[in-house]
Each structure stands twice: as structure tokens, then as C-alpha cells.
Amino acid sequence: MELFINYFLIFIIGSILGFIIELFYRRYFSVGSWINPGFLTGPWQPLYGFGILILYLVSSLEISIYYKLLLILVLMTLIEYITGLIFIKFFKIKLWDYSNKKFNIQGIISLEFSFYWLILGVIYIFLINPRIVSLINILDYTNILFIFFMGGLFSLIIFDFLNSINFAREIKKLYVKTKESIHFEQFKLFNKLKHKNLFILPIRAKDALIENVNEFLNKIKEKIKK
Template sequence: MSFFISIGFNFIIYSFLGWVIENLYCYHLFKRFQEDGFLYGPYKPMYGFAFSILVLLNDVIHNNIILAMFICLIIPTSIEYLSGYYLKKFFNKTYWDYSNERANYNGLVCVKFSLYWMILSLLGMFFIHPIINKFYLFYKDISFIFIILILLSISMDLLMTIATLSKENKLFKKF
């Protein structure tokens, strides 16, 4: 059970940190915070999924920097592509478009942002995650209920989003 709670904790933390990173990036570029997102709450599941996978692979990549760079490039880029593809296919939503970037694939991923994800992932794996993991280990006995409640909250957010898109007739538009 603690394995799943640990994964849930990582998913929550890195989904929130992804939301923070995106908002800071948008503020830096446009001098305003990002207003549009798939879910209502302050989290970006794409980051949570990608980094949770990286954490699971930590023992494999920790002592091999070349392998770490490769995996920290491939996992986030794959998650970004799949997220963009399925958001467009099932919900008729496009949240980013790299069509104007060099070396892009279907406007969903590009080399420039893949390199950004790799650098952020490496920094996260080698510097941020050890601190966050110590925090988790210190509080894991009392954090169980909070992790469950936050995951339920994210699930409710997803259900509300799907209900809203269904009412707007945007859900599964291509089918």
C-alpha cells in the first residue's frame, strides 16, 4: 500500500509543481498568469504522470548520466505527445501548439521543449526529488488521508471537466 501512496504523493506534488512552472513561464512570456487548463485546480497531471514514472525509474538511471538524460528526454516528451493527442482527439481541445517551432511533430512536441523537459527532469530527479522524498518519508504515516483526499479532489475535478465538456457537446466530438 505504501508504494501506491508514494506514487500518489509524487503525482500530486509534481502535478502542482508543473502548474507552478507553466504559470511562471507564461507570466515571464506574457506578463500574465495562464488562465486556460484542462482541469480547474492548480495541477497539471501531465507533469505528475511523467515525473512519477521517472521516480519509478530512479534506481535505473541514478548512476548513469547518459541513460538519465535519454530517459528524462523520452518520458516527458512521450507523455506530452500522448496528452496533446488525446486531448485533441477526445475533447477537441488544443492547449499548446508547437507548429511554429523548428523540429516539431504534429505541433504537439518539438526538440526545443523536449530539451527543456529533459533539463527540468534532470534537475528534479537529482536535486528536487531527494528533498521532496525526505519530506514524504518524514510525514508518510500521517499523510495517507491527505493524499487520498487530494487524489479524490483531482478525480472530482476530472469528472466535472468531462461533464462540462459533455454539456458543451465537445466530448468525443470526432466520434
């Protein structure tokens, strides 16, 4: 139980930090707008959550720092590739697209972003990991309020995840009809401009989803014709 709580806490820390990183990256280096950078509704990025768990485990290995960095480069790139591939193959959603980057594979991973993962790995090993280890060492597993809080947070994330997966399944049903994959970042930006909504996608209801996706695809087709 203690091990699960430790790993879940690390996962949450990574997910929230990842959300913040992606939020500012999209605002100042990507789409130039404040939009929810994640697939989930809440302020967390599971990709970074699993990523920081990998960094935590790699940091605990008794190996040279050079081997640690090599492992981080390979494993973080691999988890990004697997995540992107799953959404494209199973849900027909492109969570991100590196097709315009040099040395990319299927637009899912690229040399540039693998380098960014390496930089984040270095920052984690030297600055973040010591603090996470210290935090874990002072956790009070007998504190009822702490356990209740962690349980509530876990339930909230699971609910958010299941709701978002259901949303992805609806998009896949539309793909069967239109044969068009959805570029999720462009879709979110489209919805923000249409609904004046900053972070939460107002498209969870089935009818609204169909209307928004179809309108989004029609806009893309009009641009292609022009």
C-alpha cells in the same frame, strides 16, 4: 497502500510544481497574462504529475546518468505527445500548440520543448529527487489526519478531473456542429478578458459553455475574414 500513497504524493508535488512553472511561463514568456495554465480548475497539472513519477522511477534505476537523461528525454516527450494527441483526437481541444516552432510534430511536441523537459529532468535528478526520497522516508502512514488529508485531496482531484472531462465532452459536441477545434489557451484568455476572471473558467454550465465557445469561434472567423 503505502506504495499508492507514495506515488500519489509524488504526483501531487509534480502537479503543483508544474502548475507554478506553467503559470509563470505563460505570464512572462507566452500569452503575457496571468491565466490558469491547466485544463483542470484546481492548481495542478496532471501532465507534470505523471512526468515526475516517470522521473522518480528513472532516477531509481541502476544505470548510467547518460542513459537516465536519454530515457527522460524520450519518455517525457512521449507522455506530452500522447496527452496532446488524446485531447485533439477525442475532445477536439488543443491544450497547447507548437505549430510555430521549428522541428515540431503535429504541433504537439517540438525539439525546443523536449530540450526543456531534459533540463527539468536534470534539475529533478540532482535537486528534487533527494528531497522527495527523504520526504517519503519520514512519512507516518499511521497518522489518521495525514491519511484523511490525502484521501480528501485525491477525491478533490478526481472530482475536478471528471468535471473537466464533462466540459471537454460538451466542447466535442460543439465541434460536430462547427468542425472547429478549440485552442484552449486562446479560449481561456478570451474568457478572462470577457469575464474579468483570473483563473477559474466561468463556463461549466452547459448553456454558458455553448455561448462562450460560439462567441469565441465567431471572433476567430472575423479575424480570418479581415
